[in-house]
Amino acid sequence: MTLPGRVPPLLHSLARLLPEQAREAVSWSGRRWWWAGRLDVEGLALGSLQMLAAAVAAYASSTGGGTRISFTSDGAAAAFASYAHLRINNRPVQGFAPLSGFRPTADGWVRLHANYPHHERALFTALGAERPGEVDAAVRGRTSAEVEAVVTAHGGLAAEVRTPQAWADSEQGRVLQAEPWLRLELDAVDPALPRPGNAGPLDGLRVLDLTRVIAGPSGSRLLGALGADVLRVDPPAIPELEDQYVDTGFAKRSAVADLGGAEACRRLRALLAQADVVLTAYRGGSMARLGLDAGSLRAEYPQLAVVSLDAWGDRGPWAGRRGFDSIVQAATGISYLYGGAGDDGGWRPGALPVQALDYATGLGMSAAALALVAARRQGAAGSAHLSLARTAQELLALPGPPPGTEPAALPGPVLRSGFADYGSLTYVPPPLQINGHQLEYPWLPPRYGSADLAWR
Template sequence: MVDGPRRWWGGPLDTEHLARTEVRRVRDAAAELAAARGLDIRIDTTDALTAASFAAHEHLRIDGRAPRAWGEFSGFVAGRDGWVRLHGNYPHHAAIIREVLGIDDRAGLEREVGRREVAEVETRIAAAGGIAVAVRAEHEWQGHPHHLATAGDPWSSVDDRRGRPELSSLHEPIAAPAGAVEGRPATLPLTGVRVLDLTRVIAGPTCTQLLACLGADVLRIDPPHRPEILAQHLSTGMGKRLALLDLRRDADRLRELAAEADVILDGYRPGALDAHGLGTEDLERTAPQAVLVSLSAWGEHGPWGGRAGFDSIVQAATGIAVRCGTDGRPGALPVQALDHASGHRMAGHILDGLVRGRATTIRVNLLGAARTLLAEPSPDARAAPPAVGREALEVPRVSVMSADGPLEAVPPPLRIEGRTLERPVGGYGAATVGWTR
């Protein structure tokens, strides 16, 4: 049990405990990995780093300016019989909302949702490939078919497949990565480890940013027709290389990269990559040596197993939004904790697999993070002192360079020998499709 004074965030759920637990878990895994590779270095974290990293997007400054957080069609909207939460940050999702409801702006969204039942809005937008859920209380979610099908599923699972090369033999020679900071050890725990990153938004990129800052060669591949939101890339892009590759034409090239990777992360909705020969079972055959990670919003089975989703959407469906609401209006956690906690949980499992020298298949879902948080004792039950807000902690921003200008950003929540792990952020889509060594 990881307990401590509740100082960062208010609200009825112990988000702070969740954050501390997952960051300390990955800290311990990183320290064990460093020792396994013969590195005499001290790895630790701080409360300030942990708290700030869970709000990394909020703390980001691009050439002194804060990025816009939400799109026009994102957020809570009142329906005829309740509330709906929509996600329209990405242009293709906003276009679906616009087309399904026949609207042009936020006023039209509120008008059209307001005259419909929330179940209709949820069903029609989801059927068209958009992102929307009816806001449910916990007892309502517990009666939902997807909850009934997945209630016994863990937040994360690890399947051990077979042996793999010892860490000491991974892509020698071990050398300091490009962009290393003066005074940092010349060798980092993941130097020489290749990570193929097929994730987007927050959870997966948070995980792979940490791996990159621990020395891994992280190559992220994005589809050119669905670009990432720039601020999200900048807030989780330290140390990575990001290339564009269209799987509709170049899936063979991605399979070649996968065959040479030590770690592969897939954040697409379940089944989305199967047609390209890049589903989890395909990757187990293509890259039998690799630690594989499959990240989903709702898990991989049940009525919603094939749906896409986001942290805010899972909060709304499962009862968190109702618990965090006031005066009959739903609310949200103070940070997108399901994403960040899941990202650190994935990183911990990856490091564990590398320490043990085993090829594993890791499955993580945001729904499991929500279930875990809802099952935690309330903050009051821990007899913690009242929250005083995140302003009580100094935000440990660092200055880093990016192709889009100077950034003030929060580094990953680990330190080596008391130093934070910031790295430069490369240009979006500017990397070569290939490994550096």
């Protein structure tokens, strides 16, 4: 099954692991374009969802089952905006913090990110500010490059709003251009069948989710919806934002553990010995210090599928730098392309209609994980790597909507509601139909950190 019109080549990233019958088991319907902006955000959404669906079909086939998977444009659009649709006790979730956003500098614009308390503290320290009102003046007195450099050096998040060409000409942009969107590393292993189950296409699959924020957790919630036992583990020192956790916490369990401690490390190793998949999404070097980087994990647990995500790639001068979807949009030129007239009549940068880099990369992570596990039947195992910045470059390289394409209103999503530990929730269901039936989350987000370090 291919998308009509201009087809994003995302599915080809896993072509050697996805048999043709798995790709043919996927279908979709609906509009090809609806946001109709400068870039083919719709193609990124549809292409990444198609990739996950084909990987689910491949995994189901590897366990001896046959699964038909479908999705719609409406469902894809809603899933990529799940945060905006979520209601907790009838209130919308909090978006960006007041200090997060675009700020004019002495020579252009910069994007700041201060949603997390420790990033807000780093921003204040870097700019010599004590109150939010002092941040604008501190930024205006520096060039965009200076703000980016000083905030980054203090452990905060800031990105100069570049043009796409300026990013392409940068050293990090050139490094990533030489990388595939999804980098696979495969080894030969003894063939092994995935554990079959009967409660869902992924029943019996064990996924250790060491990801945060949106990208990884949004992908792994779909693995949980499909029947996998997904256990998310967070460090106690930097707890997740509550609203963000609720949005991505469906169909998985949540634990908090200091993996640098001896007891937590021992229990984690016991989990790894029985796991099928490990998803990681921390900046370069942090996982290696714990022995949880892809190379170390693959050496110790050769049957494990390891999929890692970072902001800027694991090679090049920015490999260890922090980053989020909005910061990556600014640095890579997306914010420049979506710029327009501001409230004062002057030009200001803009943003994608949804945080598509996060959601598409998260789907890519989950798709790679399933394809790797399914490949064990043929005696192959390995790891995969993705980055938000490489996803941004993939989006920038796609042809945009045809000239004259206008934004189109899609039907409003059919929302679900339920009552959980966080109260009354209204939310978007998973964007897949399995054998003609709408996929649902088997349970709503449990209390953050409420699970033990053990498989179900």
